[in-house]
Every structure is written in structure tokens, then in C-alpha cells.
Amino acid sequence: MSDLQVPELIIFCLxxxxxxxxxxxxxxxxxxxxxDHLDEWGLGGRKFGSWITWFLIGGDLYTAYTFVAVPALLxxxxxxxFFALPYTIIAYPLVFLPLLRLWSVSRAHGYVTPADFVRGRxxxxxxxxxxxxxxxxxxxxxxxxxxxxxxxxxxxxxxxxGGFLGHLPLxxxxxxxxVYTYQSGLRAPALIAFVKDLLIYVVIxxxxxxxxxxxxxxxxxxxxxxxxxxxxxxPNDGVLLNxxxxxxYATLALGSALALFLYPHSVTGVLASRGRNVLKRNxxxxxxxxxxxxxxxxxxxxxxxxGTEPLINQATGNPDTNTIVPQLFHNEFPAWFAGIAFxxxxxxxxxxxxxxSIAAANLWTRNIYKEFFKRNATPAxxxxxxxxxxxxxxFGAVAFILFIDPQFSIDLQLIGGVMILQTLPAVAIALxxxxxxxxxxxxxxxxxxxxxxxxxxxxxNPATGRAHFGGSALALDKLNIFGWQPFAGSTVQIYVGIVAxxxxxxxxxxxxxxxxxxxxxxxxxxxxxxxxxxxxxDENLRPVAAGH
Amino acid sequence: xxxxTGRKGTGxxxxxxxxxxxxxxWILLTPLFNRSDPTLWGMPFFYWFQFVGIAIGxxxxxxxxxxxxxxxxxxPLSRPTDVDELDEGSAR
Numbered sequence: 001m002s003d004l005q006v007p008e009l010i011i012f013c014l015x016x017x018x019x020x021x022x023x024x025x026x027x028x029x030x031x032x033x034x035x036d037h038l039d040e041w042g043l044g045g046r047k048f049g050s051w052i053t054w055f056l057i058g059g060d061l062y063t064a065y066t067f068v069a070v071p072a073l074l075x076x077x078x079x080x081x082f083f084a085l086p087y088t089i090i091a092y093p094l095v096f097l098p099l100l101r102l103w104s105v106s107r108a109h110g111y112v113t114p115a116d117f118v119r120g121r122x123x124x125x126x127x128x129x130x131x132x133x134x135x136x137x138x139x140x141x142x143x144x145x146x147x148x149x150x151x152x153x154x155x156x157x158x159x160x161x162g163g164f165l166g167h168l169p170l171x172x173x174x175x176x177x178x179v180y181t182y183q184s185g186l187r188a189p190a191l192i193a194f195v196k197d198l199l200i201y202v203v204i205x206x207x208x209x210x211x212x213x214x215x216x217x218x219x220x221x222x223x224x225x226x227x228x229x230x231x232x233x234x235p236n237d238g239v240l241l242n243x244x245x246x247x248x249y250a251t252l253a254l255g256s257a258l259a260l261f262l263y264p265h266s267v268t269g270v271l272a273s274r275g276r277n278v279l280k281r282n283x284x285x286x287x288x289x290x291x292x293x294x295x296x297x298x299x300x301x302x303x304x305x306x307g308t309e310p311l312i313n314q315a316t317g318n319p320d321t322n323t324i325v326p327q328l329f330h331n332e333f334p335a336w337f338a339g340i341a342f343x344x345x346x347x348x349x350x351x352x353x354x355x356x357s358i359a360a361a362n363l364w365t366r367n368i369y370k371e372f373f374k375r376n377a378t379p380a381x382x383x384x385x386x387x388x389x390x391x392x393x394x395f396g397a398v399a400f401i402l403f404i405d406p407q408f409s410i411d412l413q414l415i416g417g418v419m420i421l422q423t424l425p426a427v428a429i430a431l432x433x434x435x436x437x438x439x440x441x442x443x444x445x446x447x448x449x450x451x452x453x454x455x456x457x458x459x460x461n462p463a464t465g466r467a468h469f470g471g472s473a474l475a476l477d478k479l480n481i482f483g484w485q486p487f488a489g490s491t492v493q494i495y496v497g498i499v500a501x502x503x504x505x506x507x508x509x510x511x512x513x514x515x516x517x518x519x520x521x522x523x524x525x526x527x528x529x530x531x532x533x534x535x536x537x538d539e540n541l542r543p544v545a546a547g548h
Numbered sequence: 549x550x551x552x553t554g555r556k557g558t559g560x561x562x563x564x565x566x567x568x569x570x571x572x573x574w575i576l577l578t579p580l581f582n583r584s585d586p587t588l589w590g591m592p593f594f595y596w597f598q599f600v601g602i603a604i605g606x607x608x609x610x611x612x613x614x615x616x617x618x619x620x621x622x623x624p625l626s627r628p629t630d631v632d633e634l635d636e637g638s639a640r
Contacts, residue, residue: 085598086575089605093569096609219590239584240594246578254576277617284609290602298595533561
């Protein structure tokens, strides 16, 4: 099993070589006057049209980890894993209007990060720093997870050694990625995203047509899945939802949709676009990826029908369910096609990893370095700082995988989703109104964050025997507000992120009322009404890459 | 450059077409579709219904896009009556 799969490896390496060349060439692609400005390095010149934006955001949101983990979830738990579909169905109508406002105000003021906007809207370094730190902390494990996805593929191709040697291919791939991202900035993932998405589309379409035919139709695939879940002792798996996890399904989809465009890397993709119509077009066209994701998710059931076994990870000694999809391709397809599929997933890890590291680097530079270390940093100094930070971020993520159990990244990513959701009042609601007071927002953030962490910490996972961080599904019975249990005895589950967000909003409203009562200063708003409607082609539009 | 604080409106200009964006959220009502029958090509209702949900979501966003495409919610900054805002905008 751990023999080297030579044909697969050759195809993989060839395609990897192609994107590496693209990554370096990207520096000169649609180049502006200088790369020494965050508008250029970190946002690709703010001029991407509909197609580039579609590939970029698609490549950014639908990551290698998604492609590996969602089918693995269906493979393991059944219907619950399909939450990814309603999640991506509602995400775009949900953010359609607020994103337009965020784009306009950022274009008018040269904002690069969501924390920049909060800084401008509330004039509060404290609040902006909280938002920036939340963004960085939530993004880091997400980058690490891309490595988990990439490693699942590498191990399936036979590069499944133990210890440091087992991680070496991953390290090499990431060093190459780090160097061309350093050089080309956001243009590199934007260009590579074309290759990645085309490969992914071809692979999935072939797989969802070929596999059901080979396995006797969807009928027998679902029958096999039903059989498997009937045999397991767990009450929460199955081909359909049950009365306990329907609320979890809906709230997890809603919470994930709310969180999606609060992630700094999503905002980076949005701000890189040229204008409002580009975004509107993309909100309509991005669900094409949802279709892909839904079809891919069903491959988890196909793997059950095909009798696919997860690979044993030689580094940890445990079966790694994330290798389900790679193993399925490996077993059911000729080697050359499996090679293409692996390359699609592998390159699918590089694109979001690059964008995420750029987004985290932008946050660091704009909202921590410039705020606290060098207030009058020139645009060129900002760009240099961000390039350097992008390297640190990437190697931090590699260190995560190398020295810490990958399970830790998965836990952290779970936590990250709950955390990033707590920035919703300060970022999304502030786009519409300044009614919430800045002290209300700070207080809400603190409560949402810590209560969310506490709830997650106390969730056990009986399947793996872990006492803490066992998932994001909270039994309503466990909901305990200073000893008051409003739903004692209920086994219905709900997504922790939504519970924490509700607490956050309640506290924000109460503290706002108090702060307004004592007439506390609510900061200075440097944005204007008209800023939220700025569009490309306006007269007197702020020039891209302008000085500060 | 600093504008007077929070006293102003939000510059919210609402198009009724935007209400269409609420429709896709019905996909969160799991009891509507959490069943096996009728199946389509061997796929339980639960699964193929949600694929249909994608089409409904896309239809809503596409309609809103075309209905609001060339219409600006507010006039551009260069409108003569907005000359004060214009000056402030270019000063930054």
C-alpha cells in the first residue's frame, strides 16, 4: 500500500511544475506601476474582473480541505455532512448586499482588511485590533488544514513515511508556494486558481458520472450507505437527519454562511475585484461551485459502496478518514486520472493557503504593525512588512503540522469558525448602522468569544473517546446560563457558534444602551453615507495604490 | 477630514427586488425535505431537493442582479448638490 505510485506522481509533479511557473510569471501579469504597495501585492491592483474574481473567490472558499473533509464527513456520519450544501446555497444571497457596501467603503478609503473598516467606522484601535487578532487566529489553523488536505494526497501517492521524512514532500511544496507568493502577491493564487478550478471541474464531473455507473447506480450507493449506518451503534448517523440533529444541521449551515465572508481571506478576494457589478455577477455565479461541492460530497457515499478503506497515517498510526476521497480515486480510476485528481486537490490546497497567508499578512501589517509599531509607515514599508509576514504565517502553519498532532489544527479550525462569527456585529452590522456602541461591541466580542470557547471545550466526542473539543454540536440540555438550564433534558443539538453569537448580540445591545445612557463617546466615524455606494468609474475615485 | 459622528442616516437605499434574496433561506427548514421519497435516479429526496435549492438560490440572485444592475442606489459623488462631500472625499 505504501509503494510509490509512479504514474500518479509523475502527473502530479508535472502539474505542480506548471503552477509553479505560473506563480512566478504572475508577478508581471496585469502589473501595476509598483508591487511595493498593499493595493498591488495584497489586492492584485483592485482591478480583477468577473472571471478572475470568480476563479479567485471560488479557489479561495472551496479549499482542498473542503474537497477532502466534506466527503469524509458523509462517509463517517451521513446526512449531517451534507450541511455544506445549504451552507453555500444561503451564503451568497446572505452577503449579496453587505458585501457591496464593504467593497464600496473600502474602495473609497483604501481599506485592505475588515479591521481597517472597523478602525475607520469607530475610530477605535482597541476594537480594530480585536477584529484583526480574531482574523489572524482564525486563519492560521485554516492554512494548516490546507496542509492536511495536501498531505492526504501525498500519502495516497505512496509518500507515506513516518517522522520527518513523511512531512518532507509537504515542506518542499510549501517552500515553493511561499517564495512565489512572496514575489507575486495575490496575483499568484489568482492565476493558479484557473488551473486548479478547471482541473477540479473535470475531475468531479468525470467522477460523478463514472462512479455511479461503475457501482450500480445511485440506488445501490445509497442502499450500501444505509446498510453501513444501520450497523453502527451511533444514533446520530444515517442517510437522513433525525429529530436531534436537524436544528444542528440548519444552524451549522446558517452559522457557517454568516462566518464565510467574515474570514479575512474571503474579504481579500472581494476587495480585489474591480467594481460592484463584478461582485453581483459573482454572487450569482459562485453557486456553480456549490453544485460541485454537493456532487463531491456524495462521493463519500460512493466510497462506502466501493468498500474504500481509509489509509493508515504512518506519522500518527491512526486511520485517516481524510484519505477517503484520494483512496477512492486511487482504487477506482486508472493511475493517470488519479494523478490528475490528486494534482487538482493538491493545487487546490495551494490557492487558498496563499490567499489566507496574504490576508493574515495584511491584517498584521495594517492593523498591528502600522497601529502599534510604525504609525507613519510608507506604502512601500507596508508591502515589505506584509511580504515578510506572509512567510512567517506559512511556516507557522507548517510547524503546526510538523510538530503538533494534525487533530489540533482540526480542533482549532472548529474553534476558528466560532471565533470569526463573533466579529459579525463589528464588521457586518456596522456596515449598516453605528447604533451599536463601540463599548457594546467590545463587550459582546468578549462574552461571545469566551462563552463560545467554554461551550466547545465542554463538548465530548463519544466516538473518539475525547472529553473536550469533540465537535460543534451542543445538546440543548447542556446550555447553562449561570445555573439556569432553559432546555434541561433536551437532546436536540445546536451549533455552538450561533449560541455564542446570540449571547454576543444581547450583550452588545445591553452595553450599548448603558453606554448611550451615560453618553460615552462613540468614536469618530471617518466614513460618509456616500462612501457605501462608490463604484468603479466614479469621478474623483480614490486612485489605486495611492499614498496615505 | 473627520466627519461629525454618528448622527447621520446610513445612506440606505432599498430596492424591493432585494427581498427576493430571502427566498433561498427556506433550505434551512429541514422538516420540509428530510425524507427519502420520492427518489430521483435512486437519490433520496433529501439530497436531490437540496440540489434544486441551488437552482432556486441562483435564480433569485440573478434576478436581483439584472434588476439592480445599471441603477445606482445613489447618484455618483460628482452630483453638484453633493459638492461638500465631494471635497471631503478627494481630500483623503
